Amino acid sequence: MINVIIAGAAGRMGQRIGYMVSQHPELHYAAAFEATGSSAIGRDPGEMGGWGSAGVTIEEGLEAVIDKGDVIIDFTFHKATMGFAKIAAAHKTAMVIGTTGLSAENLEELKQLSTDFPCVQAPNMAVGVNVLFKLAAKTASILGDDYNIEIVELHHNKKKDAPSGTALKLAEMAASGVKRNLAEVGVYERNGIIGERSVEEIGVQTVRGGDIVGEHTIYFCGPGERIEITHRAHSRDNFAQGAAKAAAWIADKKPGLYTMFDVLGLQDL
Ligand SMILES: NC(=O)C1=CN([C@@H]2O[C@H](COP(=O)(O)OP(=O)(O)OC[C@H]3O[C@@H](n4cnc5c(N)ncnc54)[C@H](O)[C@@H]3O)[C@@H](O)[C@H]2O)C=CC1
């Protein structure tokens, strides 16, 4: 069995990942930890999540549990994630990172650290969204400059980062399809007399409200018609299943930085 350590085990994702790990035939829920001072420390994450005993109690910080597992699954907060990655690299423990809000500098640092440990990093671990990423690049490359590309994402009112990591990746995939650099053409807000839209820009807009799990639409707006491709998450379970699948996949891989395209075999599509 592959022993899994769950970071942020009391969080919205941490709880569902715990359940999926407990149900996975190759994975064992070996340890859980939370941030210093969390009221969840000492509690059973399974009982907190309402799915029975996980057989572990939540400990304080990664250092307390690092020797108990083969793979760390991290869905926490970007600042914490980079600290965990340094510890994982030093211990050569595999990692699955779903946390979003990582900066370009964070991702570059992660790439360097991953020469010492195997790591899957992806802003969205649902199968459907990873297919949508591929569709975005392909559709953009077929339609070209006659169709304006816009992305709208909707999430719950507790989400801390904007735009979502998924929306940014969608924009990056669409930009790659039309051979543009997202850093040059991404537009993240519009207000006032902004003038006509340029052909090149790729707009990314954010909606936050209620308990929306996650919804992403990419628009290709052309003359006389438009295409809209939408992914709607009905619950957090598809993300959590993807994280468990990634943990089982990464456990025996060589050091390096991998994505869900590698885990799902979508790399060459
Ligand atoms: N890649 C994917 O498929 C998905 C990614 N996410 C991302 O996962 C992250 C977490 O999302 P939620 O679960 O909704 O947030 P949440 O706020 O419910 O959970 C985060 C948990 O991490 C814990 N945490 C924060 N700092 C910590 C530290 N230093 N040590 C240990 N634990 C720490 C918090 O106490 C909390 O329990 C976000 O970045 C979100 O965007 C969410 C869903 C899917």
Ligand SMILES: O=C(O)C1=N[C@H](C(=O)O)C[C@H](O)C1
């Ligand atoms: O915070 C969330 O909830 C989600 N975050 C991810 C993102 O930022 O893309 C993925 C998913 O949409 C849910």
